[in-house]
Amino acid sequence: MRWDTVDFVIRSAAGWFFRARNAESWIFRGAVAVLIAIHGANWAFSYSGPIWGTPGTVEIGTAGTIPDGILWGVTMVCALLMIGSAVWAWRRYSDEQERLSRKKVFVIEGRGLRDDDGSPLKAAVPDSIIGTRMDYLLDVRQRKDGLIVEPEDLLQPIGTMKTWLHQAQKGNDRSDLTTVYGGLTAVPLTFLTGVLLDDEGDVVVMDWDRTASRWRLLDGSDDGLRFQITGIEEAGSAREVVLAISASYTVKSEDLATTFTHPVVRMTLRDSQSSHWSQARQSALADQFLGILKQLDAMGVDRIHLVLAAQNSVVFNLARRYDKRNLPKLIVYQYERAQEARYPWGIEMPVAGAPAARVVHLARAGTQSHTG
Template identity: 75%
Template sequence: MNWNTLDFVVRSLVSWFVRARHAESWIFRGAVAALVAIHGANWVFKYSGTIGGESGSIEFGTAGAVPDSILWIITVVCIALMLGSAVWAWIRYANEQKRLARKKVFVIEGRGLRDDDGSSLKSAVPESITGTRIDYMLDLRQRKDGVIVEPEDLLPPVAAMKTWVHQAQKGNERSDLTTVYGGLTAVPLTFLTGLLLDDEGDIVVMDWDRVASRWRLLDGQDDASRFEITGMEQAGAQREVVLAISASYMVKTEDLATTFDCPIVRMTLPDLQSSHWSQARQSELADQFLGVLKKLDAMGVEQVHLVLAAQNSVVFNLARRYDKRNLPRVAVYQFERSQERRYPWGIEMPVAGVNVARVIQTDEGAARFPERT
């Protein structure tokens, strides 16, 4: 028995023991207990000996204690309660099935960094997320394993994913819909996906656990680790800045120098080996991210070159926090260690009046935003 199987068995047993029991279940059990008590084996307690200094005996039991007429009345009432609770349970079950039939779970899995199919996200969605599973494969793979060769070709599939979500939601109450996202895609494409899905209501984010080789919920404990922010003083009165976020690896200054020539603001976790498996922690990091962007906007920054070294779920959740109307223009860049220019391309996000995402190539000169069209 492997660890995943044992984990499933333990969780299932615990869920069964602590499961909520409805009122009809307690009524049924009480009626059965009453029938057993009045129709079960008779019992007698008898004591003979000294009582108050005098000899005597005490005897009591169930035999003949209750008249037959009362026994039959109690029996009829108990049977009626059992039948009523059974009908009640069936009605509850039927209503629950109708409710579950209305509930839908849209499972969006992004694939792009590896060519193999691997374990599907749909099969890893926990049973606690109820509803009919409808999966969508956001396939962002190209010819070379782990390398994006034509980033422009990958923008339409992301836009198509957004259209699919809108079509799938039609005719459904938002309270009946849940979206589950998990992916292994390039950072700019992950950020774009999160940005487009930011207003899709209840989204459950999962990530790939490389140690356990399985999809996992963000169910860890918050270790209270937060970004350390530096370089804000250098951004004053600047039109463009680089915002370098180091959450899993350090974004190196020498790598940034190959592509950018503007001031650098850094958001760095003090321990890059710390666990990212806490939704609460990621929410706090996203709040810090939004706070820095608001400050940059207040300082007059108009364009942000965003460089992220972070896990897929972190990138996705940061993107969901971006205010598309009120924050500066932003482009997110792809890191390629093997190239002389470490950030050869990026994607300008559809924010701040930019209607559609577009690719920025940095082959010649420092990275620059294209002129508005």
């Protein structure tokens, strides 16, 4: 037997004996205490030799205080209790290990904005999320740093990711499954990923902390900052509107004018530099987003052109709130600063009856073509 195995067993046993607070550990400790007490009560000390210059014998002890029949009867009961509590503890441990072995954590990492491997999301998932890690790299890079040249080629990898997740979940109880998502991908691709994962229950979302250069949970506090809504009245009876969301940067009117001719509704965080590291805050922003979508739908809007300047986790959480059956058609656009039309292409989402996502190219304001 290897020494590290022996060391693990000793440490585990000591930890269970001294720190565990379950019933069997208390029974075991109680039995040990009784054994120490009763056997410690039967002791004797004998001395034979000179005592102040005179030969003599001294005997000190409590031997015989507890009759042997009672002593060994209690010893037997305590031994049985110790054996029984040890078996009980082992059964509890085995059941817990079996339960943990059923738990699975599906880690989906999207890579697309930079052509490097970086720090893997799987390694950053905290130990508090229990289960066997199964990671999936959603690779939507095209080997040109920060530039997407053929967006049509990137739809299939996202669909393949969804298929992989469904296959991996088969035969498992949903209560044993956890999905973790984090990514650095273009806005339309992130939004599409969120739309496809909207029915996966609670998804743990992580984001890349550029300051600390590491993946991080949305574990910050809610500062109470919310979107300010403008332009909803100007939408009037328009069948198509542009919904411009400014969370990390301001969506400029002059950039929108290079691509769109529709009325513009804005959702703006006045302090675009404020922290987005609060799940509670992002949930509240997503609620606002859903509320505006419902309002536009009630006004008769048939298609929404969505322009987003936001962190990856914000885009993903907004996408998961989109009701695929009851809200208008939706195209989410990619911003390209170097092009004449600042939003040259977008992805029409598989919502409102659209069977699959497809790429929409815009050559100039007011014209579009569908591919993909």
